[in-house]
Structures are given as C-alpha cells and as structure tokens.
Amino acid sequence: MLRRASFLLLISAAAAMAVDIPESRLRMFKPLPQAVESQKNPITPEKVELGRLLYYENRISKSHKFSCNSCHKLDQFGVDNEPTSEGHRGQRGDRNSPTVYNAALHFAQFWDGRAADVEEQAKGPILNPVEMAMPDEKTVIATLKSMPQYVELFRKAFPQDKDPVNYENMARAIGAFERKLMTPSRWDRFLQGDKAALSDAEKAGFLKFVETGCATCHMGACVGGTMYQKLGVVKPYPGLKDEGRAKVTKREEDRFFFKVPGLRNIEKTWPYLHDGSVKTLDEAVKLMAEYELGKNLSAAEVSSIVTWLKTLTGEIPADYVKPPALPPSTAKTPKPSLTD
Amino acid sequence: MLRRASFLLLISAAAAMAVDIPESRLRMFKPLPQAVESQKNPITPEKVELGRLLYYENRISKSHKFSCNSCHKLDQFGVDNEPTSEGHRGQRGDRNSPTVYNAALHFAQFWDGRAADVEEQAKGPILNPVEMAMPDEKTVIATLKSMPQYVELFRKAFPQDKDPVNYENMARAIGAFERKLMTPSRWDRFLQGDKAALSDAEKAGFLKFVETGCATCHMGACVGGTMYQKLGVVKPYPGLKDEGRAKVTKREEDRFFFKVPGLRNIEKTWPYLHDGSVKTLDEAVKLMAEYELGKNLSAAEVSSIVTWLKTLTGEIPADYVKPPALPPSTAKTPKPSLTD
Numbered sequence: 001m002l003r004r005a006s007f008l009l010l011i012s013a014a015a016a017m018a019v020d021i022p023e024s025r026l027r028m029f030k031p032l033p034q035a036v037e038s039q040k041n042p043i044t045p046e047k048v049e050l051g052r053l054l055y056y057e058n059r060i061s062k063s064h065k066f067s068c069n070s071c072h073k074l075d076q077f078g079v080d081n082e083p084t085s086e087g088h089r090g091q092r093g094d095r096n097s098p099t100v101y102n103a104a105l106h107f108a109q110f111w112d113g114r115a116a117d118v119e120e121q122a123k124g125p126i127l128n129p130v131e132m133a134m135p136d137e138k139t140v141i142a143t144l145k146s147m148p149q150y151v152e153l154f155r156k157a158f159p160q161d162k163d164p165v166n167y168e169n170m171a172r173a174i175g176a177f178e179r180k181l182m183t184p185s186r187w188d189r190f191l192q193g194d195k196a197a198l199s200d201a202e203k204a205g206f207l208k209f210v211e212t213g214c215a216t217c218h219m220g221a222c223v224g225g226t227m228y229q230k231l232g233v234v235k236p237y238p239g240l241k242d243e244g245r246a247k248v249t250k251r252e253e254d255r256f257f258f259k260v261p262g263l264r265n266i267e268k269t270w271p272y273l274h275d276g277s278v279k280t281l282d283e284a285v286k287l288m289a290e291y292e293l294g295k296n297l298s299a300a301e302v303s304s305i306v307t308w309l310k311t312l313t314g315e316i317p318a319d320y321v322k323p324p325a326l327p328p329s330t331a332k333t334p335k336p337s338l339t340d
Numbered sequence: 341m342l343r344r345a346s347f348l349l350l351i352s353a354a355a356a357m358a359v360d361i362p363e364s365r366l367r368m369f370k371p372l373p374q375a376v377e378s379q380k381n382p383i384t385p386e387k388v389e390l391g392r393l394l395y396y397e398n399r400i401s402k403s404h405k406f407s408c409n410s411c412h413k414l415d416q417f418g419v420d421n422e423p424t425s426e427g428h429r430g431q432r433g434d435r436n437s438p439t440v441y442n443a444a445l446h447f448a449q450f451w452d453g454r455a456a457d458v459e460e461q462a463k464g465p466i467l468n469p470v471e472m473a474m475p476d477e478k479t480v481i482a483t484l485k486s487m488p489q490y491v492e493l494f495r496k497a498f499p500q501d502k503d504p505v506n507y508e509n510m511a512r513a514i515g516a517f518e519r520k521l522m523t524p525s526r527w528d529r530f531l532q533g534d535k536a537a538l539s540d541a542e543k544a545g546f547l548k549f550v551e552t553g554c555a556t557c558h559m560g561a562c563v564g565g566t567m568y569q570k571l572g573v574v575k576p577y578p579g580l581k582d583e584g585r586a587k588v589t590k591r592e593e594d595r596f597f598f599k600v601p602g603l604r605n606i607e608k609t610w611p612y613l614h615d616g617s618v619k620t621l622d623e624a625v626k627l628m629a630e631y632e633l634g635k636n637l638s639a640a641e642v643s644s645i646v647t648w649l650k651t652l653t654g655e656i657p658a659d660y661v662k663p664p665a666l667p668p669s670t671a672k673t674p675k676p677s678l679t680d
Contacts, residue, residue, distance in 0.1 A: 024576045027595045213634050216556055216573050220593060227567065233556050236364045253560060255367045293633070294553050 019200040025210055028219040031188040032264070032314075036104035036179040041119055043176045046157040051177025053153065054170060056323050060140050061132035062088055064336035068125070068174065072100040075321045077268035077313075078181070083276030087125075088133035089338070094242060096276035101316070102264045104179040106225035111258050111274045113228060114248045119175035123167065137167040143334055144170065149327030183265055183314025190311070198311055205308030208301055213293045222262030223312060230257050231274070234294035242274060267310045281306050359540040365550055368559040371528040372604070372654075376444035376519040381459055383516045386497040391517025393493065394510060396663050400480050401472035402428055404676035408465070408514065412440040415661045417608035417653075418521070423616030427465075428473035429678070434582060436616035441656070442604045444519040446565035451598050451614045453568060454588045459515035463507065477507040483674055484510065489667030523605055523654025530651070538651055545648030548641055553633045562602030563652060569600050571614070574634035582614060607650045621646050 035043055054060070055074075058067040071085035072078050078099030084092040095111050103109065109121035125131040126140060134140050144150045145165050157173055158164035189197035198206070209215065218224045228245050231237045237256070245257035258274050271277065272284035285302045289295045297305075375383055394400070395414075398407040411425035412418050418439030424432040435451050443449065449461035465471040466480060474480050484490045485505050497513055498504035529537035538546070549555065558564045568585050571577045577596070585597035598614050611617065612624035625642045629635045637645075 022576070024572075024596075027592050028570060028573075030593050211574050211634050213553065213574050213632075216569065216632070219570075229556065230368060230559075232364075233368075234551050234553050236362070252367050253370050256364075292553075292556070294551050294635075 019203040019207070021203050021206060025207065026191060028215055029187075029191060029223065030221045031191045032102060032105070032182045032184050032221050034180075034182060036182075038117070038119075038175070038179060040117075041172045041175055041179075043179055044157065046153070047173045047176035048180055050150075050153040050157045051173035051175065052320060053150075053324050053326060054174050055177055057326060059143055059326075059329065059333065059336075060126055060134060062134055062336065063338050066132045068100070068122070069323070071097040071125075071131075074100070074181075074316070077101060077183075077265045077316065078103075079269045081270055083271050085131075087131040088129065091130040093128075093130050095274050096271065098261060099265060099269045100178055101181050101183045101314070102222050102262055103225075104175070104181065105220075105222050106259065106262060107227070108259060111261075112245045112248050113259050117175065118178040119171045122171040122174040122178070139334065140170070141165055141167060142332075146330050146332035146334070147327040148330070153327075177320075181317065181320065183316055185264070185312055185314035187311045188314075198308075201304070202308050202311050205304040205306070206311075208304045209308055212289055212295060212297065212301070212305065214288070214305070217260045217292070218263055222264050224260045224262035227260050228254070228257040229260050229292070230255075232256060232291045235291060237291050244274065263309060264312050265314055267306075267313045281309065285309075359543040359547070361543050361546060365547065366531060368555055369527075369531060369563065370561045371531045372442060372445070372522045372524050372561050374520075374522060376522075378457070378459075378515070378519060380457075381512045381515055381519075383519050384497065386493075387513045387516035388520055390490075390493040390497045391513035391515070392660060393490075393664050393666060394514050395517055397666060399483055399666075399669065399673065399676075400466055400474060402474055402676065403678050406472045408440070408462070409663070411437040411465075411471075414440070414521075414656070417441060417523075417605045417656065418443075419609045421610055423611050425471075427471040428469065431470040433468075433470050435614050436611065438601060439605060439609045440518055441521050441523045441654070442562050442602055443565075444515070444521065445560075445562050446599065446602060447567070448599060451601075452585045452588050453599050457515065458518040459511045462511040462514040462518070479674065480510070481505055481507060482672075486670050486672035486674070487667040488670070493667075517660075521657065521660065523656060525604070525652055525654035527651045528654075538648075541644070542648050542651050545644040545646070546651075548644045549648055552629055552635060552637065552641070552645065554628070554645070557600040557632070558603055562604050564600045564602035567600050568594070568597040569632065570597050572596060572631045575631060577631050584614065603649060604652050605654060607646075607653045621649065625649075 037043060041047075055068045058064050058070070061067065066087060071080050071087075073080055078101040079097055083096060084094060085097045086092055098111065104118045109115040109118060110124075115121040115124060126134050127136070144154070151165055154164040154169060154173075158169050161169065186197045217227060217229045220226045231240060231244065240256055243255050245254040245259075246252065248254075267281060270281065271279050272281070278284045278287060282302050285305050286297055289297045289302075377383060381387075395408045398404050398410070401407065406427060411420050411427075413420055418441040419437055423436060424434060425437045426432055438451065444458045447453075449455040449458060450464070455461040455464060466474050467476070484494070491505055494504040494509060494513075498509050501509065526537045557567060557569045560566045571580060571584065580596055583595050585594040585599075586592065588594075607621060610621065611619050612621070618624045618627060622639075622642050625645050626637055629637045629642075
C-alpha cells in the first residue's frame with residue numbers, strides 16, 4: 001500500500017508539473033496594446049483629456065443624470081452589472097451594456113455591429129430616447145458651447161478647426177479616450193513570455209478552453225470581438241427573440257447572430273449574453289459549450305475554464321477612474337428636463 | 341417476440357418519418373444566386389463571352405499549354421482532382437487548386453485570401469512562374485492584341501475604353517464569366533421550399549452537420565467561404581507547415597488560418613484541404629470534427645454528414661463546359677517557350 005501511495009503521489013506530482021502550453025496554442029492570442037491607434041482619429045493627449053471629461057459629462061443627457069459612465073462605469077470594469085441599463089426616465093433598452101474597456105479593439109461596435117468604431121458608437125447613446133435622450137445634435141453642441149472651458153478644450157484638441165465644438169469632434173474626443181482604455185492582465189504577462197504568470201490550474205483551464213473549441217470564436221487580443229456568430233449555432237437557443245445582426249443587415253442569414261464578445265474582465269462583467277440573462281460565468285460557459293459547440297461540459301470542466309478566464313481580469317487604469325472636475329455650467333447652459 | 345418486433349418497426353417507421361428540419365436551422369444558409377453581381381464589374385453578355393474564351397486561352401501561358409481551365413476544369417466541377425496542380429515545365433505549387441464554381445461568392449479569394457475578388461484572383465496565375473509563367477503583363481497583352489478577333493471582343497466588352505485590350509479588362513472579363521459559374525443543387529430546391537427535394541437520410545445528415553458544429557464556420561450560400569479559421573483550432577494539426585493567412589498579413593495570430601472552403605460540390609472536388617493531403621470526403625469530415633471541433637465522430641456519423649454533403653453537388657452549366665473555338669494565332673502572336 002505504501003508503495004502504491006508513493007506511486008500515485010509521483011503521478012500527481014508529474015501531472016501538476018506537466019501543464020505546459022505549446023507555443024502553437026498561443027498564436028491565436030496576443031497581448032493588449034497600450035492603446036488602439038487610429039489613422040482617422042490619431043490619439044493626442046488633448047483629445048484624451050477632453051474625451052475623459054465628456055465621458056463623465058451628464059449635462060449631455062436630457063435629464064442631466066446620465067453620462068457614458070452611467071452604464072459603462074470605469075470603476076466597475078466598464079459595466080453596470082445590470083441585465084439592461086437604466087436610461088432616461090427609468091426606461092431600459094433590450095440589450096446588456098458591454099464593457100468599454102478594450103472595446104476599441106473590437107472589429108465593430110454594439111452587439112449587432114451597427115457602428116464601425118468607438119467614435120461612431122459614441123454618437124449613439126446620447127441621442128437614443130431610452131438612454132441619454134438628447135433631442136438632437138444641435139442641443140448637445142449648444143450645451144457644450146455654453147461652457148467656455150469646453151470651448152477652450154475643443155480648441156486645444158482640434159487646433160486646425162475653425163469651429164471645433166461639433167458633434168463629430170465630440171465623438172472623436174470620446175473615441176480617443178476610449179482607445180486608451182486597455183486592461184492588461186496576468187494573461188498578457190504570460191503571452192509576453194513570463195511562464196510563471198499563470199498557475200498550472202490556469203494553464204490547464206486555458207487548454208480546456210481551446211480543446212473545447214471556445215477559441216474558434218473567442219480569439220485575438222480581446223479573446224473575442226473579431227467576428228459575428230449565431231447564438232444557438234448547434235441548436236436553437238431557447239426563447240431567443242432578439243434578431244441581432246439581422247436587425248442591421250435585414251438579411252435572413254444574419255438572424256440571431258451577435259458580435260462574439262471579448263472575454264477580457266469577463267469575471268467582473270456579469271450578467272452575460274446580449275440580454276444579460278445569464279447571471280454567473282459558470283452558467284455562461286456551460287451554455288455556450290452546449291449551444292455553440294454541442295458539448296455538455298462537466299462542472300469540473302466548466303470550473304477549469306473559468307479558472308483561466310479569471311486571468312483575463314486586468315488592471316484598471318487608476319488615473320481614468322477618478323471622476324474629473326467638470327466645467328461649471330453658465331447661465332446659457334440648457335436646464336435639465338425630467339418630465340418629458 | 342412478435343409484439344416486440346412490431347413495436348420496433350413502429351419506432352423505426354416513426355423515426356424515418358420524423359426527420360423535419362426546423363426553419364430556425366436553415367437561416368444560416370441560402371440558395372445560390374444566378375450570378376454574383378458586382379458594382380465594380382457589372383456583368384454583361386459581351387464580357388462573359390470574352391471571359392469564357394480567355395478562361396480557356398492557353399496562349400497566355402509561357403508554354404501555350406496552360407489556361408485557367410487546366411487546373412480549374414469546368415467539366416470536372418472546377419478542379420483537377422490533384423493534390424497540387426501541374427504548371428509551367430511540370431512545376432507544382434504547394435496548395436490545392438480550389439474549384440472555380442461558386443467561388444465568386446466567397447468573401448476573399450485564394451486559400452489565404454490574398455485577392456479580394458475573382459477579378460483580382462484572375463491576374464495571379466497567369467504571371468506566377470510555377471503556373472502559367474508569363475513574363476509580364478505586357479507580353480500577355482501583346483499576345484491578345486496579336487489576334488484581331490480578341491481586339492474586337494475587348495472593344496465590344498469595354499465600349500467606353502479607348503484602348504480596351506489591357507490587363508485590367510482581361511481580369512474583368514474573366515471575373516464576369518466566373519460570376520456566372522453557379523451550380524444550384526437539390527439543396528437549393530430544398531431551401532426554396534421543396535421539402536421533398538431531400539430524403540430523410542439527407543435531412544438527418546444536415547442536422548448532424550449542424551449539431552456537430554460544422555456550421556460554425558461552414559455557413560451561407562456556399563456553406564463556407566465567409567471567414568478564415570485556424571486549421572487545428574482545438575489541437576495542432578499534424579505536420580502543418582503552410583502558415584496560411586499569416587503569409588499575407590505577417591501577423592502571428594493568423595498563423596495556420598485558411599479561408600474556410602465552400603462545400604458546394606465537395607463530393608466531386610477531392611482531394612481535400614489547402615494542400616490536397618486528404619483523399620476521401622469521409623476522412624476530411626472526420627479530421628475536421630477532430631481538429632476543428634474536438635469531436636470524435638463515429639463512422640455512422642461521418643457517413644450521415646457525407647450523405648447530406650452530397651446534396652450540394654450541383655448542375656454544371658453545360659453551355660460553359662464545352663471548350664470554345666479560340667481566335668486563330670497570327671504571325672504576330674508570340675511563340676511558346678518550352679525550355680525556360
């Protein structure tokens with residue numbers, strides 16, 4: 001018996017030491033960049049600083065209650081942890097607010113890809129009647145122009161422009177800020193060669209993630225955000241009403257397709273799926289394996305994958321998380337409306 | 341015993357009748373169009389007719405031995421059924437010649453997507469030293485211009501152009517021809533509502549295809565040709581040397597990614613994979629399930645999927661298959677070179 005016990009010990013020690021991820025398994029992934037550069041909208045410190053203020057600016061909502069940060073909270077991994085977010089007068093949309101962190105890397109924005117980049121995305125919620133509910137671009141710009149500090153910040157951020165305070169430049173500034181919102185994690189250190197950055201259990205979880213087939217869709221720097229995929233590709237996802245990408249393209253074959261979400265910080269960005277209907281990460285992993293890959297994972301397998309997913313929880317850039325002092329309103333600044 | 345036998349008979353009869361494909365499973369697929377329209381290169385009968393001649397034109401190869409049709413044989417489902425194709429002086433490239441049928445629908449051309457469309461693709465092999473091996477575009481155009489019949493056909497196909505015989509227009513004509521090379525099959529009739537177009541065994545095979553996860557990558561009108569995917573996504577594909585898409589992008593994360601091939605006429609377009617290394621369709625299905633989806637399919641499961649795949653074998657457009665009478669050479673037509 002002693003002999004057998006030693007033998008088993010040896011085996012388990014060998015197994016514990018044996019988790020080695022071959023280079024070939026890592027090529028589909030890459031570390032986060034420091035920022036997501038854009039030729040159309042080069043990042044400058046002036047734009048980023050203006051964008052940071054605008055990101056927290058609640059006076060570009062009809063009620064003066066909502067800013068980008070209301071639903072995409074920078075101190076909360078870029079989400080509000082609600083299935084759908086509260087907007088103007090308590091209204092809620094039908095989709096979960098995705099995290100803003102690392103989103104600039106995604107190949108398209110929104111769950112259905114209806115905006116090409118973060119600049120285009122930024123223009124949407126401000127005018128959406130169930131979100132920030134501003135009546136039109138003109139009112140947004142009049143609000144910003146009413147505060148001399150903003151006019152000066154726009155002038156600095158867009159020195160070539162004669163009339164720099166406009167809706168496009170507002171979106172450019174917010175976009176430039178968002179292009180810096182990266183959250184590198186232990187996974188990046190591992191990808192950069194620090195093999196001790198992950199435990200054996202985490203490495204085993206990564207291999208399980210790949211062997212299960214998750215990386216067919218979840219790949220790249222964001223571990224997702226590179227394609228659309230059908231929710232329910234191997235069997236119909238129960239109760240699915242939202243037509244996803246088909247709402248944008250009007251094409252039958254895009255029905256129930258959504259952007260594959262990035263899995264960076266996924267541990268912290270519950271609830272899951274486009275409608276926030278799944279509360280726990282274990283459940284989300286189990287459901288995705290079943291409906292996207294036709295595999296019934298055991299609890300141990302789910303747990304192993306989740307162990308790795310937690311290594312994607314990154315460091316939030318502390319200097320961006322502190323709400324900035326916003327420019328003071330003036331007599332010209334439009335008043336909030338709470339009643340319509 | 342009799343009772344048990346009747347019971348089993350009933351069950352098997354019920355099972356045989358029970359194969360019904362819900363609409364929701366079909367949305368990722370769509371019937372082939374009659375032609376793949378292009379704003380950049382509108383299809384006209386004149387371009388198509390010129391393109392058809394050029395497709396069979398062997399005098400735009402250095403040895404006068406090779407045409408598009410040498411490797412993409414229109415009477416052989418658009419392929420030559422060889423692992424790699426013979427080109428100039430017996431040389432062979434390192435990739436399998438994919439079928440030209442339905443290829444115009446693909447989101448990109450070549451196994452690595454290095455050409456955006458069929459027009460761009462058509463320019464490649466003519467100048468490739470291991471394929472048609474023409475020394476330069478000028479010699480190609482001089483060859484075509486040496487034959488008055490071609491000059492006239494180019495003039496008719498491109499009536500707005502002052503000097504219509506040029507390399508771009510040659511590619512446009514070949515592209516316009518290829519945009520018509522569609523092979524509708526029983527699968528299209530089924531998708532268009534004729535539920536009797538498929539047998540129960542074929543319908544069961546389709547459901548097995550989807551449930552296995554094949555449709556994660558093989559979707560749309562071509563049952564593929566909509567994305568790149570890694571060969572060996574769940575475990576390394578043995579002996580893989582060709583870096584695929586990474587050769588084009590030089591990006592580490594694209595290593596071993598290839599365009600997901602369309603499965604139209606897959607029964608007839610052996611051998612399989614980018615290097616033609618897999619001889620039978622059964623083997624190809626088994627390998628894809630194993631390396632792309634992490635599933636070990638039984639022989640019966642493979643056979644069921646293959647039963648459905650055979651419904652993708654379409655009708656070849658008979659009028660395009662007959663080699664046309666090519667314009668006669670003239671004294672000005674460059675002579676073939678067989679020695680260099």
